[in-house]
Amino acid sequence: MKASVYLVLATLFWSGNFIVAQAAVASMTPLDLTFWRWTLAAVPLVLLAHFVEKPDWRAVLRRWPVLLLLSVLGMSGYTLLLYGALGHTSAMNASLITAANPALIVVLAMVLTGEKTTRRGWFGITLGLLGVLLVLTRGELQRVVSLSLNIGEVMMIGAIFVWGCYTIIARRLDVPAITATATQVVIAGVTLAPLAVAANVRLPETPAEAWSLAYIVVFPSLGAYLLWNLALKTTAPGTAGNYLNLIVVFTAVITVVLGTPLTIVQIMGGLLVIAGVLLTGTKGRSKSPAPAVPTPASDPAPTGRHTP
Template sequence: MKASLYLVLATLFWSGNFVVGKAAVASMTPMDLTFWRWTLAAVPLLLLAHFVEKPDWRAVLRRWPVLLLLSALGMSGYTLLLYGALGHTSAVNAALVTAANPALIVVLAIVLLGERTTRLGWLGICLGLLGVLLVLTRGELQRVFSLSINTGELMMIGAIMVWGLYTIIARRLAVPAIAATAVQVAIAAVTLAPFALAMNVRLPETAAEAWSLAYIVVFPSLGAYLFWNIALKTTPPGTAGNYLNLIVVFTALLTVVLGTALTLVQIVGGLLVIAGVLLTGRTRQAKPAAAAASGRAAKSRVPGV
């Protein structure tokens, strides 16, 4: 019961990142949010990893080349694209595109690693793709051929492509999850510093900006990772991965609570995406080997939000 509560809280915190991030980019740049998010979260995450996982830090740091690559993809690249996208599209649409991540990871595993899936898995991938296309085109699928798709949603496609590559690479990283995340966050803070300086990154200047950044640092960056990894100690990763579908649900609910109505296209597209994810996840757990691979992916498939 506690594990389920922790998983629900983690997804709720990540959902809030879409909603709060959408409000924050109205006055702060993606670089402002990304740099300060990871800079302020780095030390707490390192302490969290040290006391929760007690890793062999020398062994962890020997993996620095792959940790550097993962940081560039998952912490810097994905987060910059996410906040950039939120400047052009709604929080719900961004979350719906992100929900296609699991299906995209399956496709990348097939293309890059030679993994296989079943007909049911392909059906799930197609359903997820159709759901995303409905959202991207506002229900007018012919817009795909005219390339008249919102800039923000195109950036979200780029974001989930980056996260898909991140997940494929992270699958084989034999480092405790929180420690790996903490080191990647610290690397991101250091490597982004010259760019932040060149782009005149600033601290929040209003109370609203300060509260937005505080939420992003405390809840999706610290609390969600802590709850997620504690839950994984007693919950099969494949089962935990299904909770990621709640991100779309919570984002939609938060948006409605804040006064923005959902469209029929968003609802239908969201249902198709979630159905597709459930189908692809189910087929990946059909065989023991596939289940093991899916488990490793679920641990690192935290949606980087």
């Protein structure tokens, strides 16, 4: 029961990242948010990893090439694309596109690693794709042949592709989850620093900007990772992955509470995407080892066992 509460809270925090970041990018750049998010989260995550997992840091650092690649993909690339997308499309549409990530990961695993899936899995992938297309075409599927996508939606598709590649690589990393996250976050802060200086990255200048950044650092970056990893101590990764469907649900609820009504197309697309994700879950795959479903969302998570 406690693990379920942790998983629900983690997905709630990640859902809030869509809403809060969309408001923040109205006055802060994606680089502002990405750089300060990881820079401010780095020290708490390193301390958390050190005292909770007690890793052999020398052994961890010997894996620096793959950790660097993962940091560039998951921490820097995914987050920059996500925040860039939220400047051009709604949080709801972004979360719906992100919800197709587990199905995309299955496809990438088949292409890149030869992993197999079942007919049920293929049906789920098709449903998920149909749901995303429904949202992108605003319910007019015949427009797919001449589809003109919003730049934000293009960036969001790019983000989930980057996250999919990240997951395929990350799930083979034999480093404890929080330690891997903390190391990649530190690398992201260091590698983004030259860009931050060149782009004259700034700290929040208004109370609204400061509260937005504080939420992004404390809840999606620290709280959600901790809760997710605590839950994984007693919950199978595949089971935990199904909770990620709640990101779309929570984003929809928050969107409505804030006064933006959902369209029928968004509701139908969301239902199709969630159904597709459930069908491509571990029970619907072949007997070959199935990867854990990572968070799509808004938060990268290094071992493929947790999420953006």
